[in-house]
Amino acid sequence: MSDQRKWRTIYGPQDRGKTSRVEDDLVPQQATLPNITAVIQHHELPIEQLCTKLISNKGKPVAPRIVGYYRSNARLMGFLDRHHIPTPSGRALLRLTEDQQVQRMAYAFEASEVGRAWLTFQGCNRLEQLAKQADTASVTAFVQHYLHTHGKPDKENDTTKRRVKTLRSWLKKFVAARLQVPLPEFELRPALAEVELPDNSMVLFDAGVSGRALEHLAQGSRRVEIASAYFSLSGYSRVAGQLDAADMYLLIGNDERSGNDVRFLLQQFAASLELRYAEQQLTLDSHRTMIRQLHDQLVRGRVRVRRFEAKRRGGLHAKVYIFDRKRAHVGSANMSTNGLAKNVECGRVILDVDEVAYLVDRFKYYFELGLPFSEPLLREIELSWALWEPTNPELVLLKILDLLFGQIQPVESRRYQLAQFQQAIVATVLRRLESQDRVLLIAPTGTGKTVMGAYVAAALRNNEVIDRVVLVCKNQSMRDMWIDALRSFRLPSDVVRTYDLERTPRGVSSNEKLAELFTELGPTDLVIVDECHHYRRETAQRQTSLRELLMGPSGTSGPPKALLMTATPISTGVENLQTLLDMATPGAPAIEEVSEVARHRGAVNVSLGQVLRDFGVKKGSYIGLNLQDELRFFPKLDLRTVRYRSDMDAIYDALEDMDFTVEDQWGASSMLDDDDDEAGSVEGRHGFIRALIARRAESSGAALDVTLDRLAKSVAQGRIHPIDPARFKNQLDQLFVLATKVKGDRKLKALLEILRKLEPGTKVIVFTEYRATADYWSCPKNSDTWFYAA
Numbered sequence: 001m002s003d004q005r006k007w008r009t010i011y012g013p014q015d016r017g018k019t020s021r022v023e024d025d026l027v028p029q030q031a032t033l034p035n036i037t038a039v040i041q042h043h044e045l046p047i048e049q050l051c052t053k054l055i056s057n058k059g060k061p062v063a064p065r066i067v068g069y070y071r072s073n074a075r076l077m078g079f080l081d082r083h084h085i086p087t088p089s090g091r092a093l094l095r096l097t098e099d100q101q102v103q104r105m106a107y108a109f110e111a112s113e114v115g116r117a118w119l120t121f122q123g124c125n126r127l128e129q130l131a132k133q134a135d136t137a138s139v140t141a142f143v144q145h146y147l148h149t150h151g152k153p154d155k156e157n158d159t160t161k162r163r164v165k166t167l168r169s170w171l172k173k174f175v176a177a178r179l180q181v182p183l184p185e186f187e188l189r190p191a192l193a194e195v196e197l198p199d200n201s202m203v204l205f206d207a208g209v210s211g212r213a214l215e216h217l218a219q220g221s222r223r224v225e226i227a228s229a230y231f232s233l234s235g236y237s238r239v240a241g242q243l244d245a246a247d248m249y250l251l252i253g254n255d256e257r258s259g260n261d262v263r264f265l266l267q268q269f270a271a272s273l274e275l276r277y278a279e280q281q282l283t284l285d286s287h288r289t290m291i292r293q294l295h296d297q298l299v300r301g302r303v304r305v306r307r308f309e310a311k312r313r314g315g316l317h318a319k320v321y322i323f324d325r326k327r328a329h330v331g332s333a334n335m336s337t338n339g340l341a342k343n344v345e346c347g348r349v350i351l352d353v354d355e356v357a358y359l360v361d362r363f364k365y366y367f368e369l370g371l372p373f374s375e376p377l378l379r380e381i382e383l384s385w386a387l388w389e390p391t392n393p394e395l396v397l398l399k400i401l402d403l404l405f406g407q408i409q410p411v412e413s414r415r416y417q418l419a420q421f422q423q424a425i426v427a428t429v430l431r432r433l434e435s436q437d438r439v440l441l442i443a444p445t446g447t448g449k450t451v452m453g454a455y456v457a458a459a460l461r462n463n464e465v466i467d468r469v470v471l472v473c474k475n476q477s478m479r480d481m482w483i484d485a486l487r488s489f490r491l492p493s494d495v496v497r498t499y500d501l502e503r504t505p506r507g508v509s510s511n512e513k514l515a516e517l518f519t520e521l522g523p524t525d526l527v528i529v530d531e532c533h534h535y536r537r538e539t540a541q542r543q544t545s546l547r548e549l550l551m552g553p554s555g556t557s558g559p560p561k562a563l564l565m566t567a568t569p570i571s572t573g574v575e576n577l578q579t580l581l582d583m584a585t586p587g588a589p590a591i592e593e594v595s596e597v598a599r600h601r602g603a604v605n606v607s608l609g610q611v612l613r614d615f616g617v618k619k620g621s622y623i624g625l626n627l628q629d630e631l632r633f634f635p636k637l638d639l640r641t642v643r644y645r646s647d648m649d650a651i652y653d654a655l656e657d658m659d660f661t662v663e664d665q666w667g668a669s670s671m672l673d674d675d676d677d678e679a680g681s682v683e684g685r686h687g688f689i690r691a692l693i694a695r696r697a698e699s700s701g702a703a704l705d706v707t708l709d710r711l712a713k714s715v716a717q718g719r720i721h722p723i724d725p726a727r728f729k730n731q732l733d734q735l736f737v738l739a740t741k742v743k744g745d746r747k748l749k750a751l752l753e754i755l756r757k758l759e760p761g762t763k764v765i766v767f768t769e770y771r772a773t774a775d776y777w778s779c780p781k782n783s784d785t786w787f788y789a790a
Helices: 003-011 033-041 064-076 088-093 098-111 113-122 127-133 136-146 158-179 209-218 233-240 262-273 284-299 337-342 353-369 374-383 393-405 420-435 449-462 476-488 498-502 512-520 541-551 574-584 594-599 608-615 649-656 665-671 684-699 701-716 725-740 746-756 771-778
Strands: 203-207 223-228 247-252 303-307 320-323 327-331 344-350 438-442 468-473 494-497 525-529 561-566 603-605 617-619 622-627 630-633
Touching (some): 088 098, 098 158, 113 127, 113 136, 209 327, 223 353, 233 337, 247 353, 262 374, 284 374, 438 574, 449 525, 468 498, 498 541, 512 541, 525 541, 541 574, 574 594, 608 622
Parallel strands (some): 525 561
């Protein structure tokens, strides 16, 4: 697992829910903050030499045990990884002055696991609130109750006292560092009265006019308070560019796209740091300077950001800008380039003393309710390119190759050994999962997606990235195949059925195990979704439930990892593929052409031609692949369309006048084991049943009989609910009668004519959509030519 990914996973922003115990090595025991910087700065030294670099009370080298404590301290704040290597945040810490290092540590501790646990224990949101409740008795109670102190959490001992002393010392230093942020002297710019507003108007309604008004209002300000649903670097720069020195208080809410999803806010902010999203007139150096300025302002507390938690109080969608508590702008413009410069926005400048005072009072109220959000923004900046100097181009090339192809460690399996092309695919998937939570793997039928998926799970387990595998699949045969593959890698799994997801609105499931998963899944779980194209219809409950499952419960340390797999991502158009990409990478830019998926960060797209070209073995006129020490060949394609006269005209004629409206379309869909994208949108709940019956009828009379029988039993058992039960039953009876009158099978005869022209002994596999059709065609009594249909 990469340093950056580990940092995102362990120390990322989290909604607070139930407090969990904090592991023993994530609890500080030594209070000297400069020693934390020392173990980061001298991380390459052997521990004996590192002992001489740390400050001790007696002026002598510290003991190796003390070095271990300070390494743990640096690790709990996200500055070292588990191998004692500096993370991007750790390297960024070394760039700061000593005072700024303490300020940066304050944010890191506040967002750390032990920091969050302490805040939750005391019912606080921020360290400043915690400082009022940090007497020895209350801190001791926290340590005894939540920390594993050498297996004796309920008794006070020297370890407990040392930790209590460290926590109280840190808290005092961190709060003091935040309070000591003086405003430098600067020359005042012209007051508002001396600045001409656009068109001398207090009411604004045009493109870019809000940004120009804010630039005027910001001049000379020493305190800026902003509430915005959305925040980007360019939006910050438009306001901050007018400030010589000022304190900025920023409250982030949510917009229609993000809801209460913290990850969406961070993804959008991280994207704004990339140069391709910068304003066109900016150079590389000016963009870098702007990012570094924001980092500096966040560290020093000159810019303080909080996030409004929508799930408890409703969403914050206001856009309010207040300057020096004397003038304000209220409107529709978010703090972004689009909001302030491009979109047509509406706003109003407010100078009335009482009106501004009201806005100040409400902002102060909601800002106090907000959760700290400066630390996640600092982390995104430290993960970006802007803080670091250019690197040797040869090293960059090696890094690019590593990112593109990655590498995999050997994984023990009782049965499977990856082919060379599978190794390349698995390595790419694993590399993607280091930097993001989900990946969509698109690979042709026959390339071994099940084995590759099981290998990915085993590799993540061996690297201690995941502890559990959750398998989402459609039917029993797929479930058995996956369980068998996972067992060969000694991996147990929990199984989620599509049927149950259809019956799980808003995460409420009658299936006890599934209900537990909706509340338990976290970053140490891997969800494998096989045949994920079954979830591409946006109106289906199964897709909504799957999205909620992949989000993970609120109040946990983050979402589970997920591997979505399919060979057929498209049914009706590129919108099918886009739906799957949205599940893999929420908030990522949409694609317009199918070809764009090859460059999409959320997908690993494998084409058969590409695999055969790079890894194929030519034998005669055929090209094969080595799979499990066996050379397997893919058939040559000879595409032909064979037309035949349908035997089901009477069925179709009858269906035209029938009404099958039901109360629960999704229930009927699962009962029929169907998820067709087109059928789901035909004439709503009524057309859905009709379309499915028609499609089953054209598949075969056997499939039609099974479908009608299932519908009748489901109505009788109360599994689906017709609007008019009597009419529904009467129509089914009519179709049963018509089905018995169907004589012959012209489609089967057309197929047999093709098969009889083949050379004797030719291997033939017939694929059909429905099991009943496969069973019917495979039965020797139905034809004089025996074949196997799948």
